[in-house]
Amino acid sequence: MKRFIIAVCIFLLLIGTCLFGLYEVYNVKNDMSASLEEIGEQVLNNHLEKAQQSIENLKKDWIGYEKKLVQFVGHIPLNEISSTLEGLTYYIQYDDTATFFAELHRIKSLVDHVWYTEIPTLTNIF
């Protein structure tokens, strides 16, 4: 009986951990998407200094997000997001807007990919 109760408690804890992980990934996805959207708008409206400042802020935020996500998600997409983020400022600095937007959307799709691969849909399970 004792084992059964321990097993049930651990099972509930596991479900809680999984839900918490999903919650964290969802929050990061929303925050990152909003920030990336804002940066894109700023560059489109030619507010380049503001955009560079926003990118720096996003990089700082990403350090915190990555520390959380690394516990729940595979590290490969997170490493890709980190390395792509690093290059963004330089595309603005050297007027390479086309590559900037390509990389910006790449980060956005990576963030969405992390979320979509975590949610328990039939496609993901099978």
Next chain:
Amino acid sequence: MTIIFIRTILLYILIIFALRIMGKRQLGQLQPSELVITILISDIATLPIEDSEIPLLAGIIPILALVCFEVIMSAWTLKCSRARTIISGNPKIIIKDGVINQQVMKDLRFSIDDLMEQLRINSIFDVEEVSFAIVETTGSISIYQKSEHRPVTPSTLNIPNDNQNFPPAVIIDDGTINHQSLDLCGLNEEWVYSTLKKEGYRLKDIFLLTSDNAGNYYIVPKEKLKK
């Protein structure tokens, strides 16, 4: 490298914990579902050790989920015999009154060699000696011999026994007294020290001391081993 080392230690502790929750069984006595879980756990545990890109939770969660699910299923099958039949199956009589049931052998995919091997392991070399042979859900065979072939016991010969129904317990293990065994035998430390004094030993000289509840002891002193 350090990460792999730390993960290995953590997963080792986790697996020990998981196996403790599952309970004590020897490998040969595992039900099919328990055997599957054991094999799966060993495979899953290697993934975060081999690849540090995978989060450690990707090993911890499946291991704990499998173990907890197994314990919950075991508790359910304990209460529900139908569930037990579905998951573990039923024991099957393969020999009855010295006659082999060939249909059961075919159903279980048991060859003659398998059957004879199991009989020999149980010290039976002649099928005719067997009254009942039952294939358990773990795959092992339990045998009930015909009365004329069964080993003789004191009660069969009406010999009064000495009521020695208590096996010897380990009292001293490598110089350390096992107090639980002492209590089980109804003995105390005073008896241990007086016995050792009588035999001319000190506690630290003893490799093994066993005793039953009647105080019948057996001593193995430590040898001087080569370094």
